[in-house]
Amino acid sequence: MSYALVWFKRDLRWQDHAALAQAAQQGPVRCIYVVEPELWLQPDAALQHFEFVRESLQALDAQLRLQGGCVEVHTGELPEVLSRIWQEAPFRQLHAHQETGNGFTYARDLQVGAWCKAHGVAWHETPQFGVVRGLKNRNLWQPAWEQHMAEPVQDVGELRFWQPLASTPDSAWCTPTHMQAPAHLQHNPPLRQRGGRPLALATLHSFLHARSLGYRGGISSPLSAPDACSRLSAYLAWGCISMREVVQHTRAHLAQLPPQASRHRAGLTGFISRLYWHCHFIQKLESEPAIEWHNMHRGYDGLREHDFNPAHLEALKAARTGWPMVDACVTMLRETGWLNFRMRAMLVSVAAYPLWLHWRPVGEWLATQFLDYEPGIHWSQLQMQSGTTGINTTRVYNPVKQAQDHDPHGRFVRQWLPELRQVPDAWLFEPWLMPHTMQAHLGVFVGSALAQPVVDLTPATRQAKQRLHSRRQTDDVKAAKKAVVDKHASRKNWGTQAGARSTPSRKATRPSADNIQAAKAQRGFDF
Numbered sequence: 003m004s005y006a007l008v009w010f011k012r013d014l015r016w017q018d019h020a021a022l023a024q025a026a027q028q029g030p031v032r033c034i035y036v037v038e039p040e041l042w043l044q045p046d047a048a049l050q051h052f053e054f055v056r057e058s059l060q061a062l063d064a065q066l067r068l069q070g071g072c073v074e075v076h077t078g079e080l081p082e083v084l085s086r087i088w089q090e091a092p093f094r095q096l097h098a099h100q101e102t103g104n105g106f107t108y109a110r111d112l113q114v115g116a117w118c119k120a121h122g123v124a125w126h127e128t129p130q131f132g133v134v135r136g137l138k139n140r141n142l143w144q145p146a147w148e149q150h151m152a153e154p155v156q157d158v159g160e161l162r163f164w165q166p167l168a169s170t171p172d173s174a175w176c177t178p179t180h181m182q183a184p185a186h187l188q189h190n191p192p193l194r195q196r197g198g199r200p201l202a203l204a205t206l207h208s209f210l211h212a213r214s215l216g217y218r219g220g221i222s223s224p225l226s227a228p229d230a231c232s233r234l235s236a237y238l239a240w241g242c243i244s245m246r247e248v249v250q251h252t253r254a255h256l257a258q259l260p261p262q263a264s265r266h267r268a269g270l271t272g273f274i275s276r277l278y279w280h281c282h283f284i285q286k287l288e289s290e291p292a293i294e295w296h297n298m299h300r301g302y303d304g305l306r307e308h309d310f311n312p313a314h315l316e317a318l319k320a321a322r323t324g325w326p327m328v329d330a331c332v333t334m335l336r337e338t339g340w341l342n343f344r345m346r347a348m349l350v351s352v353a354a355y356p357l358w359l360h361w362r363p364v365g366e367w368l369a370t371q372f373l374d375y376e377p378g379i380h381w382s383q384l385q386m387q388s389g390t391t392g393i394n395t396t397r398v399y400n401p402v403k404q405a406q407d408h409d410p411h412g413r414f415v416r417q418w419l420p421e422l423r424q425v426p427d428a429w430l431f432e433p434w435l436m437p438h439t440m441q442a443h444l445g446v447f448v449g450s451a452l453a454q455p456v457v458d459l460t461p462a463t464r465q466a467k468q469r470l471h472s473r474r475q476t477d478d479v480k481a482a483k484k485a486v487v488d489k490h491a492s493r494k495n496w497g498t499q500a501g502a503r504s505t506p507s508r509k510a511t512r513p514s515a516d517n518i519q520a521a522k523a524q525r526g527f528d529f
């Protein structure tokens with residue numbers, strides 16, 4: 003009996019799953035997840051991602067088993083896995099969500115497309131966010147986002163599952179519980195969020211009904227942010243809940259708030275803007291996949307590449323920059339897999355300006371640290387905070403001022419850096435200024451227990467800004483700015499802007515199937 007194959011990727015849920023719903027309309031379904039060894043070898047992969055996927059698949063599998071099905075976990079590269087399944091029990095339809103992933107998934111999807119064509123299999127790729135494949139320009143992007151979010155949440159309903167015949171050869175697959183993490187994978191923070199749709203729904207519920215009261219005013223400080231922020235990012239990034247579900251539940255909750263709940267209302271309105279940014283940023287990578295490796299504004303090429311100081315990156319990774327707010331954030335991130343937006347921006351700003359590090363190696367490291375790693379948001383934000391988009395205001399965060407503003411009593415710094423607990427407030431954020439007699443009195447010395455700042459903050463930041471601004475002033479850089487604005491900038495007067503240029507889409511700029519090797523080779527980052 004023929005069936006439709008549903009390929010789960012970063013969409014590990016059973017409700018509002020367009021690919022599953024479409025497949026179910028065709029007849030029996032067979033659900034697979036594929037552990038692709040090469041995908042997990044990419045520099046942006048981490049053990050925490052794999053474990054989160056496993057937990058999410060376990061929840062998905064448990065749900066499907068209630069209806070007599072399961073999710074099969076196959077291991078191998080695509081499209082070989084498809085060939086294996088097809089030889090054992092041919093299928094005519096492959097259903098999956100569109101993925102705006104990294105260079106590896108981009109090239110792999112080309113191969114899957116070519117395989118489907120060669121085998122007469124219809125591949126249905128459905129959007130899962132408000133991201134538009136083949137977008138001509140940004141003018142009508144916002145209405146398209148609104149339309150996607152307003153469509154009814156798809157109830158997958160009762161599923162019929164494919165049943166192997168007695169004569170069907172045994173396919174080599176396992177259950178999510180038995181999936182093996184590749185041995186080389188590292189980094190699984192002990193305090194990270196756990197995966198699965200039930201936890202995603204519980205997180206949304208606690209946010210809407212209680213925690214969002216603190217969203218306005220609470221999201222910038224790393225002390226209040228872990229509670230005040232929604233904490234939905236990992237669930238959205240791995241697809242345990244759909245963006246449409248989050249938008250619709252939030253709007254419904256907003257609609258029933260009393261008029262006097264103005265603070266709560268303002269918080270939830272701000273939250274919805276961020277849901278919109280989610281897709282706005284992913285659209286940038288969808289429209290221009292090269293921004294994973296290249297400066298969004300090519301006029302900034304060569305700015306930092308040749309000055310890369312590996313010792314600076316190592317100090318940052320080891321939480322030994324000497325700036326307590328930075329080192330505390332790196333420590334929290336290492337232990338929890340999460341950090342709020344403001345502190346992520348500060349980390350990248352410190353890396354990009356006083357430490358003068360190129361965004362690509364910093365981003366590779368941070369991708370493994372963030373449980374919610376989402377390539378489209380990640381690389382766009384890395385570039386924005388490093389000043390290489392050419393269209394955003396330069397934002398340089400001073401880590402001492404950030405500490406004074408967002409951790410005035412030093413609770414956050416002392417929580418994550420125990421070696422600073424005894425240091426009096428006067429020197430907590432600048433311990434290198436502490437008199438030697440005080441260091442001796444406390445038994446903590448700058449240069450041993452406490453790291454010496456990697457560079458002198460003020461002159462290093464000043465010099466970095468000068469270098470960036472002098473590049474910005476060149477005629478070539480100014481002239482090329484308009485093209486970046488046309489392609490990537492948010493539109494103020496939606497739908498009415500005349501003369502906006504056509505944006506070459508991911509589809510339009512895709513290399514042909516013959517160029518898969520070229521696309522793969524492009525993955526490497528060369529300074």
Ligand SMILES: Cc1cc2nc3c(=O)[nH]c(=O)nc-3n(C[C@H](O)[C@H](O)[C@H](O)COP(=O)(O)OP(=O)(O)OC[C@H]3O[C@@H](n4cnc5c(N)ncnc54)[C@H](O)[C@@H]3O)c2cc1C
Nearest residue numbers: 231232233234235276277280343346347374375376380383
């Ligand atoms: C350098 C850098 C890298 C980042 N990398 C990622 C990443 O890989 N994955 C990721 O999901 N977010 C990333 N962000 C954006 C942001 O920091 C996180 O989305 C947010 O901290 C997640 O916590 P939350 O879900 O509680 O956020 P909330 O404030 O509750 O926001 C709700 C949702 O809106 C989206 N969102 C929030 N802020 C932004 C933003 N500035 N840009 C785009 N979408 C946003 C996210 O999907 C988030 O889950 C990055 C930010 C920076 C500065």
